[in-house]
Amino acid sequence: MERTDARTDRSEEEPGAEPRPAPAQPPRRRISLWVKIPAVLLALAAVLLLGTRLFLIPGLSTLFGTETKDRTGPAVLKSLQDMSSYEAAVGNFQVVVDLEKDAAFLPDAIRGTRTLYVGAGTVGGSVALGGLGKDDVTVDKDRTTATLRLPHATLGRPALDPDRSYAVSKQRGLLDRLGDFFSDNPNDERAVQQLAAKRIGEAAKDSGLTARAEKNTTSMLQGLLxxxxxxxVTVTYK
Incomplete structure (x- = not known):
């Protein structure tokens, strides 16, 4: 057995022998661009998700937490406006805004947002007293009887209270999350805030706030006179 192996080795080393072909290597597979892009997006989403979950672990929130520093400058007075209206009533309102934005041909998990927002604010009802003419106020000679003709009460602009308004939940697709990551103003809530103010203003029109304001104005003027x-003292509204 040892001699046969030695002959075989010498036959392979002979110069006249033909070299054996090298084993064929398997062809390299190229990853398509359409496969790379979703993989990168999924990796970024995993990093963002992992970053948010790390802060839920006890101890890591203090280690990687942020420090708030207020470097806001002093407020600057821009203008002054004289008020000639008597704000006689204020209504407190609350509305739950459910605002959803969907893409036409993409699922919600890829592109789309849905925000559940609780908006709380006030609307004032006032009566203008500064534009009264001579015919609007009449007094008899004995100064014992007075008649006032006032304009009807009007509603002011809704004012949201930031201490009582908050977002309950926010659902965003993958592309929207990535857009917020590179945006200068992520998680912008102006759309839901504007919608909440609009709904509060509509509710104030049907709440009887103007009638309450006129009643309170009448009581105030009668008590004053x-x-x-x-x-x-007679107060009417034209």
Whole structure:
């Protein structure tokens, strides 16, 4: 057995022998661009998700937490405006806004947002007293009877309270999350805030706030003129 192996080795080393062909290597497979892009997006989403979950672990929130520093400058007075209206009533309102934006041909998991927002704010009802003319206020010679003709009460602009308004939940697709990551103003809530203010203004029109404001204005003027010596005070709204 040892001699046969030695002959075989010498026959392979003979110069006249033909060399054996090298084993064929398997062809390299190229990854398509359409496969790379989703893989990169999934990797970024996994990094973002992992970053948010790390802060839920006890101890890591203090290690990787942020520090808030207020470097805001002083407020600057831009203008002054004289008020000639009597704000006689204020209504407190609350609305739950459910705003959803969907893409035409993409699922919600890829592109789309849905925000559940609780908006709380106030609307004031006031009566203008500064534009009254001579015919709007009449007083008899004895100064015991007065008649006032006032304009009807109007509603002010809804004012959202930031301390009582908050976002309950936000659902965003993968592309929207990536867009917020590279955006200068991520998680912008102006759309839901504007919609909440609009809905509060509509509710104020049907709440009887203007009638309450006119009633309170009448009581205030009657009490004021009675204290000045008038016995009969009549307030009407034109």
């Amino acid at each position: 009675h204290s000045l010596g008038f016995k009969n």
